Amino acid sequence: MGAAVATHWTVHSRRFEASAATREPAWVRGILIAIALAFFALFLLLPLVTVFAEALRKGWGVYFAALVDPDARSAIFLTLLVAAIAVPLNLVFGVSAAWAIAKFNFRGKQLLTTLIDLPFSVSPVVAGLIFVLLFGAQGWFGPWLIEHDVKIIFAVPGLVLATVFVTFPFVARELIPLMEAQGQEEEEAAIVLGASGWQTFWRVTLPNIKWGLLYGVILCNARAMGEFGAVSVVSGHIRGRTNTMPLYVEILYNEYNFAAAFAVASLLALLALLTLVVKSLVEWRGRQELSAGQES
Amino acid sequence: MPFSPRIVRALLAGAAAFMLGAAHADVTLLNVSYDVTRELYKDINPAFIDHWAKTTGERVAVEQSHGGSSKQAQSVANGLEADVVTMNQATDIDLLARGGLVPANWRKRLPHDSAPYTSTTIFLVRKGNPKQIRDWDDLVKPGIVVVVPNPKTSGNGRYTYLVAWGYAVKKGGDEAAARDFVTRLFRNVPVLDGGGRGATTTFTQRDLGDVLVTFENEAVLIQRELGSAGFEVVYPSISLQAEAPVAVVDTVVDKKGTRKQAQAYLEFLYSPAGQEIIARHFFRPRLDAVLRKHTRQFKPIPLFTVDEVFGSLDQAQKIHFADGGVFDQIVVNRP
Numbered sequence: 001m002g003a004a005v006a007t008h009w010t011v012h013s014r015r016f017e018a019s020a021a022t023r024e025p026a027w028v029r030g031i032l033i034a035i036a037l038a039f040f041a042l043f044l045l046l047p048l049v050t051v052f053a054e055a056l057r058k059g060w061g062v063y064f065a066a067l068v069d070p071d072a073r074s075a076i077f078l079t080l081l082v083a084a085i086a087v088p089l090n091l092v093f094g095v096s097a098a099w100a101i102a103k104f105n106f107r108g109k110q111l112l113t114t115l116i117d118l119p120f121s122v123s124p125v126v127a128g129l130i131f132v133l134l135f136g137a138q139g140w141f142g143p144w145l146i147e148h149d150v151k152i153i154f155a156v157p158g159l160v161l162a163t164v165f166v167t168f169p170f171v172a173r174e175l176i177p178l179m180e181a182q183g184q185e186e187e188e189a190a191i192v193l194g195a196s197g198w199q200t201f202w203r204v205t206l207p208n209i210k211w212g213l214l215y216g217v218i219l220c221n222a223r224a225m226g227e228f229g230a231v232s233v234v235s236g237h238i239r240g241r242t243n244t245m246p247l248y249v250e251i252l253y254n255e256y257n258f259a260a261a262f263a264v265a266s267l268l269a270l271l272a273l274l275t276l277v278v279k280s281l282v283e284w285r286g287r288q289e290l291s292a293g294q295e296s
Numbered sequence: 297m298p299f300s301p302r303i304v305r306a307l308l309a310g311a312a313a314f315m316l317g318a319a320h321a322d323v324t325l326l327n328v329s330y331d332v333t334r335e336l337y338k339d340i341n342p343a344f345i346d347h348w349a350k351t352t353g354e355r356v357a358v359e360q361s362h363g364g365s366s367k368q369a370q371s372v373a374n375g376l377e378a379d380v381v382t383m384n385q386a387t388d389i390d391l392l393a394r395g396g397l398v399p400a401n402w403r404k405r406l407p408h409d410s411a412p413y414t415s416t417t418i419f420l421v422r423k424g425n426p427k428q429i430r431d432w433d434d435l436v437k438p439g440i441v442v443v444v445p446n447p448k449t450s451g452n453g454r455y456t457y458l459v460a461w462g463y464a465v466k467k468g469g470d471e472a473a474a475r476d477f478v479t480r481l482f483r484n485v486p487v488l489d490g491g492g493r494g495a496t497t498t499f500t501q502r503d504l505g506d507v508l509v510t511f512e513n514e515a516v517l518i519q520r521e522l523g524s525a526g527f528e529v530v531y532p533s534i535s536l537q538a539e540a541p542v543a544v545v546d547t548v549v550d551k552k553g554t555r556k557q558a559q560a561y562l563e564f565l566y567s568p569a570g571q572e573i574i575a576r577h578f579f580r581p582r583l584d585a586v587l588r589k590h591t592r593q594f595k596p597i598p599l600f601t602v603d604e605v606f607g608s609l610d611q612a613q614k615i616h617f618a619d620g621g622v623f624d625q626i627v628v629n630r631p
Contacts, residue, residue: 132374135375136374136375137373137374137375138373138374138375138395139374142375146375151375151377153374153375153376154371154374154375154376154377236328236361236371236376237361237362237363237368237371238326238359238360238361239359239360239361239362240359241359251334251362254331254493255334255335256521256522
């Protein structure tokens with residue numbers, strides 16, 4: 001179904017491209033491209049270059065020393081750990097939510113769709129405060145947690161919770177339109193042919209959504225590693241223990257340790273660039289598979 | 297999928313190594329402190345660990361958390377398990393006393409009202425002092441641009457406000473005169489940064505303002521770190537003694553069983569060795585012998601205390617910095 005839509009679109013656009021009368025004049029295109037490139041250079045490329053230039057201003061020695069510092073290593077490790085827990089959780093949640101919303105009709109579906117978007121509209125700082133109010137010593141569950149010696153806020157669980165909250169919508173948001181566009185004919189066919197629910201999911205639904213899913217996971221991961229506001233509120237800022245990379249960058253900057261701050265920031269930027277590369281690869285593979293599907 | 301079993305295993309192994317790494321000491325203390333003490337405790341902690349190992353044979357580790365003083369106190373009240381808090385204003389520890397984490401009489405548990413060192417508010421001007429800024433009167437002159445952090449959110453800014461008020465009172469002014477003086481001062485402040493470090497960045501990195509009013513330790517540190525070529529420290533004729541109080545957090549140490557070590561940690565700050573380290577970080581030590589040794593660094597100027605002029609910091613807080621207080625009225629009414 002999705003393949004059919006895509007085919008239709010490419011044919012249409014090819015025809016559109018072919019007609020000279022509907023094409024923009026060369027100078028309009030030129031100006032548009034120039035504006036886009038200038039904007040890109042000014043707002044994206046320049047800051048990125050600055051990060052690396054500042055990071056390396058005192059040389060490679062200082063750069064690497066900043067990254068192998070025990071506090072830096074623990075910040076890097078913690079960031080990866082939090083992402084490694086938060087992203088799979090949101091993967092499971094996102095697939096189930098998208099599945100429920102796209103394939104079934106039930107009361108309150110609209111409400112659920114709206115709720116999924118909630119973390120996008122709530123300020124991350126407020127998101128962090130929610131968890132302090134829930135799990136902090138003076139919060140709703142505070143006394144019970146203290147009694148049972150469970151630490152959530154100012155420890156790794158709090159960081160994970162805040163990150164999960166903030167990255168909640170990414171996977172679901174990516175999948176819902178895709179699954180809605182695909183409809184449920186293929187699943188219905190599978191069920192009619194005798195497949196069980198699980199079989200339908202693994203053999204029919206998942207292959208259909210896998211590129212969209214991967215794309216959502218990548219976006220989710222990027223945000224999970226870069227999140228600052230919500231995590232800052234619940235972290236407690238214990239050096240070498242509850243500082244994630246973004247928090248550590250801020251601390252170093254406030255300590256006039258500019259070279260180290262930018263070194264860690266550049267590592268974050270590298271992780272982001274890596275994510276982008278993986279994202280492009282995924283998109284490319286997705287498109288390839290799509291066109292391969294059309295040819296067969 | 298991005299999470300193959302191998303990656304998960306590697307992560308778990310990393311987590312295990314991380315946990316073990318943190319657990320090699322017999323006892324771990326957490327010191328929750330304010331923004332600009334990182335350099336200080338980076339030197340204090342190893343010295344204390346050494347001292348404790350020599351006297352008791354026990355290995356302690358000290359973890360640090362830094363941030364805005366009031367925000368940090370709030371975190372401790374919300375369950376951040378600090379064995380000790382080392383703040384820059386007594387009101388932040390009073391907050392913990394209200395929450396029952398420390399007893400109401402916490403000030404009396406250590407010498408000098410539980411403040412092992414002090415600092416004072418002074419000026420940092422641009423090289424050569426082009427605007428000839430020498431004293432508090434110069435700050436209120438028209439056309440002078442003053443950089444001060446926001447007194448609502450920063451202890452540093454709060455002390456600047458209070459010392460300006462106190463200066464006007466000490467000169468024989470009444471309340472109206474003091475209010476007028478502070479109003480004119482804050483009329484010269486174009487932006488109010490959230491904290492001391494933010495104000496420093498505004499003055500030094502963004503090149504904004506003729507004078508930065510901040511703590512002595514911060515001003516001297518800037519001069520050292522960012523090169524004395526660009527800046528000069530100016531001592532006004534009189535200033536305020538800003539006490540940096542410390543306390544053991546009773547609820548935490550009783551639960552963790554770390555009272556002995558936490559208490560010793562704070563007492564170490566009062567010891568000659570601790571005081572020497574404190575002085576080297578441009579905080580004014582309490583021990584006379586150490587202060588005399590560094591007399592060139594700590595220019596003796598007349599200092600008054602908050603209690604002298606305002607009764608207590610808590611009272612000053614209520615009258616001047618609470619919502620709708622004098623500071624709000626001044627800032628709102630400025631033309």
